């Protein structure tokens with residue numbers, strides 16, 4: 001379950017930010033997760049609940065913003081939306097796609113109290 005290591009990574013980012021603004025508590029951690037990032041949001045929520053215990057983010061809620069996947073279709077010469085890496089182009093049905101977005105996961109914003 002790689003969500004556990006992702007959650008630890010998120011906590012590291014949150015702790016660094018909170019330390020810079022100490023003393024404070026973290027209220028909300030806003031995450032951007034791409035549709036193609038292969039991250040299970042529910043598993044990540046669970047993992048974050050586990051790793052945040054006893055940390056500055058103990059009372060923090062996870063707010064997950066999903067970013068749609070996108071790819072460049074060679075045949076259509078345009079960017080198209082895809083839900084999965086293995087999807088064909090929704091316009092021409094072709095497979096010559098180069099993924100251009102929705103593969104990343106990042107901490108977008110923190111709400112500190």
Ligand SMILES: [Zn+2]
Nearest residue numbers: 073076089092
């Ligand atoms: Zn196409």
